[in-house]
Amino acid sequence: MVLQRTSDYRFSGYQVPEVPRACRSTRGRGPTRKSGQNHSFDILASVAGKLLEKYDNSLHSDASIRKNQHYTCDDIVLMKEVDEERLSNEKPLEPGNSSEETNEKQMLTFEINPTSKDLSPSEIMNYDEKLTILDSKNCFGDSPYFSDTIEGKVQGVPSSKLDAELTETRSSISIKDEIITGDLMKLEGEPSKSAGSRNDDAQDSFSKDFKNHCPFTSHITDEQLVSRDDYESCLGLPMGNANRRIKKTSETKDWIGAPDVKDCDYRRTDGKVKEVYDDDEKTCYTQEKCQKIYPFKKRKFFYHDPLPTSNRVFNRDDAFVSPDKRTDGKCYTSAIGVSSSMAAQQVGHNSNECNVKLSIKSFKVPELFIDIPTNATVGSLKRTVMEAMTSILGDGLHVGILVQGKKVRDDNKTLIQTGISQDSNRRSTCLTSQQGSSNVSLRPPMKHLNGFVENNVSAVPTTLSTSTSPESKALVTVPEFGMEALAVVPLRRKLGHHECVQRRIRRPFTVSEVEALVRAVEKLGTGRWRDVKFHAFDNAKHRTYVDLKDKWKTLVHTARISPQQRRGEPVPQELLDRVLAAQAYWLHRQSKHRVD
DNA sequence: GTTAGGG
DNA sequence: CCCTAAC
Structure with missing residues (x-):
């Protein structure tokens, strides 16, 4: 048969199979x-075998894994830690940048485990719950530098590099245990929930x-x-029912990245997996896509038509970790200030409303402040936070609210009703109201509204702090957002970057x-x-x-x-x-x- | 949410 | 790759 490279190929002698x-x-x-x-899985299955070969043969060389900085399910366990020094000093990631480096510390061994056990990703991974703590010394104020917290490092970074910094923002995940056993992926012949x-x-x-x-x-x-031994390709293709045993060879450290855990069905098997901070035994399951983290994908902001509220509240009652729990004793900050120019953007002020100002502090959300009326509902708060996070991390996030360790299940309650914006007479400062509206007295700094933003990687603990303490200068400078109850103003907009959406x-x-x-x-x-x-x-x-x-x-x-x-x-x-x-x-x- | 098609 | 009308 001679192939004809034309579009009007004739199908003479070509028996057209009937498609159901x-x-x-x-x-x-x-x-x-x-x-x-x-659908059948033959493609997937066949590739899976090759993927296994690939891993068997070359797992000790991590160059391929870092290719394009693309992390998937397997990378959760394959990925190496990134040492803090490198992270802090590393320039914004570029495609292919630093992808060729190899780091001895990051080596993980990888074995095939003949026994099939499932392990949930969240159990394999121990989500780093080290929350960054607001530190007055690092809270911008007049400084042209934003405090940049990455994995325990506080780095002064010129605000002009904010855009670049965004690409470095990561949620952190840690693997605590030395050995994790279980299925990495489960696939072939067993229809997964999405494809099967x-x-x-x-x-x-x-x-x-x-x-x-x-x-x-x-x-x-x-x-x-x-037959192509191409990792990139393999990434896209599920693996067979291989069971593997992953052993970390290096000391447990925080590492960052965007592992992809969707569709990876892991189960705890031996109880060896522990939480980094072991605050409770509960697990936050993950989902969604790795590319939400890297390449950093920024989405448009939605000023209306909020995303549906997630009803999920994650059972992590002790997400907030005080500074003294930090291993190195340093204080950290990830609350990022709002430039004065931001004030100019604020519009619509309603003097009848008391607002509570929230910022996410557990990880760096450089351009995010949330202004929401105290009579807004928990649901709207969740939506607001989720929208804000979605705009930065991509979608697939879920937000839960904890107030003093207690889950707020009723989305219909107002912030006041849930105690989020009470305690007005404490030493809190009146932050809001630059235009004479009712001063909103917020709670003392240590009384936090804890929340979670869950992405595919982990339930990233997010502290929505209503802190009004002196340390929270940045918050104090935030003017009222007015009556746009769900207003979330991205700093980037005010920095003259009219292009909010970064091309993939x-x-x-x-x-x-x-x-x-x-x-x-x-x-x-x-x-x-x-x-x-x-x-x-x-x-x-x-x-x-x-x-x-x-x-x-x-x-x-x-x-x-x-x-x-x-x-x-x-x-x-x-x-x-x-x-x-x-x-x-x-x-x-x-x-x-x-x-x- | 998917598909198709222009940009 | 992005965007979006059409479905």
Whole structure:
């Protein structure tokens, strides 16, 4: 069979396999598909084996792991600690920057454990609950420097570098125990909650049918498709039922990064995993996507239409850690001041409202202050915090509120009712009201409103401090936000950066990824990007189905132009031929179905 | 939330 | 990659 690199490939001798209508998508503008459809996992499974090989053979070289600073599920346990010094001094991460470094300290050993046990990610990881403590000495004030707290380091960083600093902001995660045993990923043959539901015998048979009938793909074996020893590619593909034993070889330290734990089903098996601060035995489960942390993704702010309130409240009653619990005795701050220019942006002042000012202090949220009326509800507070955090960390966050260790379950209660903004007569300072509104007296500094912002990595303990102590100068300088109850003002806006949304890092598809994409499209068609995503890139959080669709588009284009016109990493002609074949095939099918 | 398609 | 209309 001669491949024709044209789009009007004729399918003579090409027996079009019948696609069960049940396999058609019901979403979007594409063809419809009944719910409950399942897909096969053969692609995933085959790659999983290779991934295991990869790990077996090269885990002791972490260069690949740090490639593009992309962390996934496995990185949770594979990732090394980043030493504090490097973190503090490191320049803002750039694609590929410092990715080639190897650090002896960061080495983790990795073994295959023949016994299958599950371990929850949150149990493997011990979320670092070291909260940063407001430190008056480091609270901006007139200083042109923002106090930059990263993993226990207080670094003076020129405010002009704020943007860059954002990219360094991390939540911290620690692995406490020496040995963690359990499944890293659970996959093949066992439909996961996200992808597994799409498994479908009919689709499988169709897939085989397609392979059998498609002259361009029938000779392609799974092995070939996964033969690339490319970590990036592997990231996107679930692994088999490998059970591994991870042993940290270095002393437990905090490390930062953005491990991706979604879909990793871990269970505690031996009780060896302990909380870093061991404040309680409760676990905060995680979800969502690693890229929420890195590459740092900033989203637009939503000044209306708040995100749905999460009903989840995480059971961590002792999130706040006083300064003396810090291992080095230093004080830290992560509450970031608001420049005076910010005041100019404040609008709409309602003298009838008492506001309580909140800032997140457990980790650096440089441009975030929250101003919310005391008669606002807990739910609105959660939404506000979540929106704010979402704008910085990306979505997938969840916010819970604790007041003095007690969970606030009723989202309908007001802040006053929950005690968040009471104690007006303590030594608190009147922070608000520069325009004569009722001075809001807030609680003493140590009476914190603790909250959590959960992302995929960990339930990052977040202290929403209503502190009005002298240390909280930064807060004091925050003018009233007026009646925009849910106003969250990003500092960046006031710094003249009108571009609040940072473009994602460009991550060219590797050949391996292209292979996986081609294979998935051959199997599923060109109008089912969500399914393609689930099948071939389920764990590649940085590849959305839109990305895959776009990549397919460019692949088709690339295949149609002359090799001389092509740029970037060359895609094997064989793959491009398959692209054209599959594209033509599926277009042909679609048009045929339209006629039918 | 997905898909399709322009930018 | 981004954006967004259309679904």
